[in-house]
Amino acid sequence: MSGQQRTGWNGTAASPARLLIVDDEPVQLLALCGALEGRGFQITGCSSAAEALVHLRPGSHDMLLTDLVMPGTDGIALTREALRIDPLIAVLLMTAEGTIGSAVEAMRAGAGDYLLKPFQLDGVLAAIERGLAMRRLRQQNAELEQRVRRHVADLEASNRELDAFTRSASHDLRSPLNAVLGFALLLRKHASSTLEPRHQQWLADIESSARRMNRLIDDLLRLSHLGRQALERRPVALQPLVQDVLEDLKRHQAAHGAEITFGELPTVDGDASLLRQVYMNLLSNAFKFTRHTPAARIEIGSARRDGRTVFHVRDNGSGFDMAQAEQLFQAFQRLHRPDEFEGNGVGLSIVERVVHRHGGEVWADATPGAGASFYFTLGETAN
Structure with missing residues (x-):
């Protein structure tokens, strides 16, 4: 049977399974090939491992059936070499001298x-079916991995294009914007005394709008960068991190007299710079929306709920209508008029993205005129 091929019927006549059978005993090889003849398998019979390797190419066979004990290369060495050539091939080892160790x-x-x-034909057919099912599973997994790799490559290419576009667009937007702001400043410097009060107000509006547009471009760049920034996970002690954020905010808002209640915060596994941004945005909002609140209060802390740590930032400021909560974490969506509170509506969108990238979720609860509470989780935390 050495080197010969046979084709039969096994219920899949359109694509018969291709078996490579290796046995150094001619009688055994002939018996096995003969028993499988007429079952629909496309068979290549070989009397040695060396001969089998001549026939084996990537994708050339679906399954290898090999004797364990053979002169020269044994069945285990042949298995390793076969899988090196074709990682998807299924392998069935056969022996008359089997031990637990060899198995x-x-x-x-x-x-x-x-x-x-000696084995029964039914046992061989069942083992072949199991092996072919395993090969199909490997093939499906390999195809899925290939599709995932292609998808990841496409996403990386799209991100690179988006990054280039964002930077180009921000540059193209800033150039005329800076020109407008520059000429407005020159006009104020050299002609302010000749302008009527209403014209000076128009000039102030131009300057204010230009600066707001510059901040909006900065927010766009930050939001775009956040989706591509790799997480640098490590243990992060939230207590000193949040204290540092508060010190920053107090330096810039020294006139704000809010009472701040600081609860216990655990050490978590996360990206320190991104988690700092979360607290910076949430606390900036809390300071902003309690600016006109008598006896303003801001509470920072965490609690264990349903087996997870839930972090919170609460205030008793202006709050918002929960009927509009769906818009809360959408970029550039604002629930207050610009003349009431400044901002571009990006901060909470960044909070949501950071929290989601850490495997957590974020939500809020509020009442108009009675404050707002923001809650988030970060996946698993270590206390």
């Missing part, structure tokens, strides 16, 4: 099944 070694080498001689 374990065969499985470690990559064999999917192990049969002891």
Whole structure:
């Protein structure tokens, strides 16, 4: 049977399974090939491992059935080499001198099944079916991995294009914007005394709008960068991190007299710079929306709920209508008029993205005129 091929019927006549059968005993090889003849398998019979390797190419066979004990290269060594050539091929090892040790070694080498001689045809067919099912699963996994790799490559290419576009657009937007702001400043410097009060107000509006547009471009760049920034996870002690954020905010808002209640915060696994941004945005909002509140209060803390740590930032400021809560975390969506509170509506969108990238979720609760509470989780935390 050496080197010969046979084709039969196994219920899949359109694409018969291709078996490579290796046995150094001619009688055994002939018997096995003969028994499988007429079952629909496309068979290549070989009397040695060396001969089998001549026939084996990536994708040339679906399954290898090999004797364990053979002169020269044994079945386990052949299994390793076959899988090196074609990682998807299924392998069935056959032997008359099997031990637990050889069976374990065969499985470690990559064999999917192990049969002891003499064996019944039904047992061989069942082992072949198991092996072919395993090969199909490997093939599906390989195809899925390939699709995922292609998708990741496409996403990386799209991100690079988006990054280039964002930077180009921000540059193209800033150039005329800076010109407008520059000429407005020159006009104020050299002609302010000749302008009527209403014209001076128009000039102030131009300057204010230009600066607001510059901040909006900065927010766009920050929002775009956030989606591509790699997480640098490590243990982060939130207590000193949030204290540092508060010190920053107090330096810039020294006139704000809010009473701040600081609860216990655990150490978490996360990206320190991104988590700092979360608290910076939430606390900036709390300071902003309690600016006109008598006896303003801001509370920072965490609590264990349903087996997870829930972090919170609460205030008793202006609050908002929960009927508009769906818009809360959408970029550039604002729930207050610009003349009431400044901002571009990006801060909470950044909070949501950072929290989601840490495997958590974020939500809010509020009442108009009675304050707002923001809650978030960060996946698993370490206390």
